[in-house]
Amino acid sequence: MKNQNFKIVISFFCIWLTNYFSKEAQFISAFILILSFGILHGANDLVLLNKIKNRQKESTTVLLAKYVSAVLFVVVVFYFIPQVALFSFIIISSFHFGEQHWTRKLSLKNDFVKKTFQLVYGFFILFLLFYFHQTDVTDIVFRIINFRISKSLIEIPFYVSGILLFLLGIYLYFKDFRFKVKVILEVFYLIVFAIIFKTAALLWGFAIYFIFWHSIPSMIDQAQYLYGSWNRDNFIKYCKSAFWFWLISLFGIAILYFVFKDEKLFEAMFFAFLAAITVPHVWVIISMFGKKKESNILER
Template identity: 45%
Template sequence: MKNKGQIIIDMSNFMVVTTFFSLWLAVQFEEFIENIFAYVLILSLGIIHGANDLKLIQHSNSSRSTKISYVRTLTYYILFVLGSALLFYYVPAIALISFVIFSAYHFGEQHFGVRIKEPTFWGNILFFTYGFFILCLLFYLHAETVTEIIHTITKIKIDERDYYYASLGSGISMSVLYVFLMVRDKDLRTSFIRETFHIVVFFILFSTASLLWSFAIYFVIWHSIPSLVDQIYYLYGDFSKKTVLGYVKASLPYWVISIIGILFLLFVFRSNFETSLSFFFSFLAAITFPHVLVINRIKNT
């Protein structure tokens, strides 16, 4: 039986093929259809990968011999999500910046988690710069739409050239850090060409597909699915049909609640795509904050 790391690494070919198939879909259909595909992906695999946080917390508490009741854990979790939502309502600029920072680190942590098993200070910086570069590249290649979304959320107008400078700066920082770390890490040295190829794939994806479809493919195919494998191994110690079904069953109630909330927002703001997309990302952010902390906790268990 393959271990978790080998399964995730072997999934690389599947993710590349799926990405190019998604690009083919982008060419075949107009942007409206792309966006429908994107919502379906995000609302299914994308949301469900973060719907089992409470079970992960309970398992982590058990591993640490920490006795906290389920009701207490649930209460804290709900309050955290509500607090995140209120942050977007009252100080949206700070909330959005926090969301980008949290997401950047989370994406990098998941991507390099198999290779950097015991992250150092510089390893953590690599996690952040990698994820930040991916987000900045996405923003830069969809600058006009991203600017409108940010303006809708924060009322702040960002110069579209700033995305270029941010992506350039984060790209250089990430590259320097990667080279610095791979001198001492064999796993990073052997994966250098593969990682470079993946960046090229992301550039092609973001350049070709719409903003929402680009984000959906990266978020679901490159982040959520590997994260699901990670979580299933953490909870059950194995990856099989039985453990996958067990994970889905445990996630179902929280997944349904999240879907109802997001669909409600999309329905209310259905007449304005930029506004609906803004609230969609805000809702994702509200449930992302606690999820990032949970995943970071279990990776340090």
Template identity: 40%
Template sequence: MNDFYLNILAFSGILTFGIIHGANDLLLIKEVSENYNFKLQFLYYVIMVVGFFLFFYNIPILALITFVLLSSYHFGEHQWTLFERIEDDFIKIFYFFYGLTIFSLLFYFNIKEVSEIIFDITTIELSDNFFFYLLLVSSSISFISSLLFYQQIKNQLITQIILLALLVLTFKTCGLIWSFALYFVFWHSIPSIKEQTIFIFGKAEKESIKNYFKKAFLYWLLSIVVLIITYYLFKANQDKLISIFFSFLASITFPHTFVVSKIKKPS
């Protein structure tokens, strides 16, 4: 299978499971809110998405940094709370640097493609050394943090090391789009859908998962329509379509990180 078809498959995964896993955020908010107002929450949510897209469009470098920092915490928190919830506020530091390590690995093994996208978005050209030192610093702090929080994470440490090794192998052997899609869909989105289904419906059986997708469908469809409109607005810039796609993805991810952080709080 050539790169074109692999990329089509990768984007299909991101646009289905990837977007769907964030499409029930309003339902999650309802579950954790005492005074829930759908219209008001929907308005807030849309404002956050549009606001972050405009932020990306007008101040791209600052928006990109914000996205990477927030997503680092989100990915790290998700990965280390899949198997066990840990009641320690300070472990959030470990979550952040572990998530940043995941980003750094993705960047480091796909330096050329990542540099081009960052340049398209920000007009800033980063050297290869930047990605090396980002990986060195984030992984070093992650390792030191894992020693500090060893007692809290020891039950899942071997599992996480195996998953990380598989992730490194994936990033090293696949291109940027395929690497990101495999991580985002299989490591993040599908486990998150299962976790959210349990949180909302109390279990992750066939019927409850079907209900999750039914409730997510309208918001997923709205996201796809917005993406199509965005594509037509910027279709003259064919060389920047991947950058625009990631900007859109960042915009819908921004509010999602805050919502998931609420449901991840230890009970």
């Protein structure tokens, strides 16, 4: 509950800040948050993989090679077939956001319905953001795929995902007790997200959601899986083990900045870079949640 209260309070604080921040200040603040907690929350993937697969330290080099290969593969796909890469990134990110948000909140045994709901929820969140910033989104997409999409390609998925989310929500209301208990609060969260996305600039709105509603909760889940609990000492352990991968990621972003000094072009390349490191990270987190589920079943 404390974590939920923190997210609500910090969200409204960020909304308040938006009234005083220029677009440039929002842009800088967003990058600071993403480069700190955003990158950090995915920087312990190799440590997680070692535990998930019960590997010894000697296998770290092999795991690193596979992980880096996955990142490079995404980069290559973005370069040669950016349309496919961008679409895949949206789908993968949607599921990742939905899974993180709902993993502990659903008791439904039907995995297909559960995962479909998680995908649709994450998809709706992304397109809720896109809906309020259609011009900026179409500009960024143009720089990534060299093709200007119509705004209907933002509006239609937004409305369709909203309808699907509503229908799946009705189903879960009658089939899942945990969902029924939390549904009013979850609707309130969606209203909070809408206010954030409507009020803030594109990157700032994304950063508020990405950091406080996704990255920090994900770090808590990861620390609990790795060390058994979330506290100051384990947070320090988490940061220490993630430090070098986090530093390498920052170095890669710095190279992007010096190569693409134009702010708008850099923004597009930055999202492409996030996609490259997100795809293998999502695979790791799915594996972690799967391992947790197995452990819970065995404990019963």
